[in-house]
Amino acid sequence: MNRAAKPVVLPFLRLRVTVLALLGGVFILTAFTAACIGAVSVPVVSLFDGSLNTQQEAVLFSIRLPRVLLASVVGAALAVSGAALQGLFRNPLADPGLIGIASGAALAVAIMIVWAGPLTGTLGLYGLSVAAFIGGLLACLLIFRLARQMETFSVTYMLLAGIAINALSGAGTGFLTYLSDDTQLRALTFWTMGSLGAALWPTLSVAATLVLPATLLLIRNAQKLNILLLGEDEARYLGINSEHLKRSVTICVALAVGAAVATSGIIGFVGLVVPHMIRLTIGPDHRLLIPASALLGATLLLVADTLARTIVAPAEMPVGILTSLIGGPFFLWLLVKQYAGRFGL
Amino acid sequence: MxxxxxxxxxxxxxxxxxxxxxxxxxxxxxxxxxxxxxxxxxxxxxxxxxxxxxxxxxxxxxxxxxxxxxxxxxxxRAVLSQASFVNFPFSVLEIVMMGRSPYIGSQATGSDAVVIREVLENVDAWHLQQRIFPTLSGGEQQRVHLARVLAQMWDxxxxxxxxxxxxxxxxxxxxxxxxxxxxxxxxxxxxxxxxxxxxxxxxxxxxxxxxxxxxxxxxxxxxxxxxxxxxxxxxxxxxxxxxxxxxxxxxxxxxxx
Known part of the structure; x- marks a missing residue:
């Protein structure tokens, strides 16, 4: 039998192009739709034939477009972070919200708001983002420190550590809420519930300049993350410096989550749901999982945010409530499925 | 030595x-x-x-x-550890392909394919190639891990x-x-x-x-x-x-x- 004639190599590249093109197409369609729907409706045709009136133009360019793009960037950041964290912890239940990275970031933002006063403008937003980055990073390091005590990092242990960190950060944020005055209180409430309502061009540029490089770096580390799933020793035997990899992935995740939290507060479950949907359909390979999660995360948060600002219009619902409403049951379903032994807890 | x-x-x-x-x-x-x-x-x-x-x-x-x-x-050198859990639904081929990662960038070539086929046949796991790794039995998983380790040193x-x-x-x-x-x-x-x-x-x-x-x-x-x-x-x-x-x-x- 001619062995070379029977290729075993998966047609990976073609799959990758097809999936990403498909998800990209859906994302662009969603973005156009989201840009047109709202309190002031903008007909799709007039986007192209230039028949927008001044009001439509103002709404589109200074309110809706930055919001649509911010929702996309934040959605992508959360989904990509979830995918990377699940790889890092070798655990499909990791999520920036569940294990406390987002709440660590939010606590840092709360500290900034209450003690450093209102920060506005691009520089202020970067300040908040850096604070959120540091808060998220500290939460990450705490989890890693706890993980090192154990040989393997079980789901139970990770989630319990997440509960503890969430409780601590929640207590900190609560205490700051108690201390805060009226303006600060309004700002804090916004962060703890998660909303994209503050989207302006500066917000978008801050988020994008942090999230995009972090995502690209994660994509570059995708194959290494695959191998890390075999175990840290195994990755080392295959020539990968797993300490170095863990550090760089953690920093990327903290950056992406920090930017997301600083600009839109805590939006839960996107990081859990999206990578799972991708894994269920096209498998766990991070080279495809990470870019596909970015696109699907962007699309889903965009849909959620569009719903959040239209279903109770003219009022607005915090989008975090909506994602938790969808994500909570999904998480429970995953838990049940996991304990049924599918992934061998 | x-x-x-x-x-x-x-x-x-x-x-x-x-x-x-x-x-x-x-x-x-x-x-x-x-x-x-x-x-x-x-x-x-x-x-x-x-x-x-x-x-x-x-x-x-x-x-x-x-x-x-x-x-x-x-x-x-290649190493087969005592226990190595994989929680994620990789296919057997993907797992064994990881053994080739010290030699390939992102895309495997024909010679990698030959190696992978040979090692899987040698550990009597070629028939498992399309299976999802975490669904295999303990013995099957051990053989696939061995195939991965062999793939690392095969040539x-x-x-x-x-x-x-x-x-x-x-x-x-x-x-x-x-x-x-x-x-x-x-x-x-x-x-x-x-x-x-x-x-x-x-x-x-x-x-x-x-x-x-x-x-x-x-x-x-x-x-x-x-x-x-x-x-x-x-x-x-x-x-x-x-x-x-x-x-x-x-x-x-x-x-x-």
Missing amino acids: IEATNVCYRVGATVILDDVRLSITPGTVTAILGPNGAGKSTLLKCLTGALQPEAGRIVLDGTPLDAYSLATLSRK RQHAYLFLDEPTTALDLKHQHQILRLTRRIAQERSMAVCLILHDLNLAMQYADRGVLMQDGRVVASGMIREVLTPRNIATVFEVPAQAVFGDTMPGGAPTVS
């Missing part, structure tokens, strides 16, 4: 390895033997570079082990293969098949195979050399028949033993009873 001299390793106040000396030669199968907690796995981890010994010297092909980069080392000469209890989850047929395979590649590719085994009969049958350990020390080392003497077995394992030389086993290998 790997030469370890005066290797010591401690965790806290507990001495795990005490003044261990051994050498591993290309073309041979060396079995590390000993009761639970004798330090076998720790020794293996020191020899592969996963653990840094507290004292002593490990030299691989004339260069100290810690002078190699991880990338160079990954093309010189190398004078490479080193470390296997920590490669037969624990395997049925009788596969135990013999896998150990016969290690023996064959040791000879054909002048590979140095170093494995930890608990079954003394298997060791007697397939290993060339033996290293018998107890409480972190090497009690005996040399040709396997000189190491696994009834006397040594009685001292180390605290079980009376008798060597039976006969034609009860294929190849007339001695059995220990």
Whole structure:
């Protein structure tokens, strides 16, 4: 039998192009739709034939477009972070919200708001983002420190550590809420519930300049993350410096989550749901999982945010409530499925 | 050739390895033997570079082990760990392909495909190629991991293969098949195979050399028949033993009873 004639190599590249093109197409369609729907409706045709009136133009360019793009960037950041964290912890239940990275970031933002006063403008937003980055990073390091005590990092242990960190950060944020005055209180409430309502061009540029490089770096580390799933020793035997990899992935995740939290507060479950949907359909390979999660995360948060600002219009619902409403049951379903032994807890 | 001299390793106040000396030669199968907690796995981890010994010297092909980069080392030796859980639904092919990662960038080539097919056939797992790894049985998973480790060294000469209890989850047929395979590649590719085994009969049958350990020390080392003497077995394992030389086993290998 001619062995070379029977290729075993998966047609990976073609799959990758097809999936990403498909998800990209859906994302662009969603973005156009989201840009047109709202309190002031903008007909799709007039986007192209230039028949927008001044009001439509103002709404589109200074309110809706930055919001649509911010929702996309934040959605992508959360989904990509979830995918990377699940790889890092070798655990499909990791999520920036569940294990406390987002709440660590939010606590840092709360500290900034209450003690450093209102920060506005691009520089202020970067300040908040850096604070959120540091808060998220500290939460990450705490989890890693706890993980090192154990040989393997079980789901139970990770989630319990997440509960503890969430409780601590929640207590900190609560205490700051108690201390805060009226303006600060309004700002804090916004962060703890998660909303994209503050989207302006500066917000978008801050988020994008942090999230995009972090995502690209994660994509570059995708194959290494695959191998890390075999175990840290195994990755080392295959020539990968797993300490170095863990550090760089953690920093990327903290950056992406920090930017997301600083600009839109805590939006839960996107990081859990999206990578799972991708894994269920096209498998766990991070080279495809990470870019596909970015696109699907962007699309889903965009849909959620569009719903959040239209279903109770003219009022607005915090989008975090909506994602938790969808994500909570999904998480429970995953838990049940996991304990049924599918992934061998 | 790997030469370890005066290797010591401690965790806290507990001495795990005490003044261990051994050498591993290309073309041979060396079995590390000993009761639970004798330090076998720790020794293996020191020899592969996963653990840094507290004292002593490990030299691989004339260069100290810690002078190699991880990338160079990954093309010189491969390691099968005792337990390696994979929680994610990778296919068998994807898992084995990871063994080729020290040689390929992002896309595998035709020669990688040939290697992957050969290793999977050799561990009797080619029929599992499309299966999802976490759904396989323990023995099947162990064979696929072994295929991955073999893929890492398959087209190398004078490479080193470390296997920590490669037969624990395997049925009788596969135990013999896998150990016969290690023996064959040791000879054909002048590979140095170093494995930890608990079954003394298997060791007697397939290993060339033996290293018998107890409480972190090497009690005996040399040709396997000189190491696994009834006397040594009685001292180390605290079980009376008798060597039976006969034609009860294929190849007339001695059995220990």
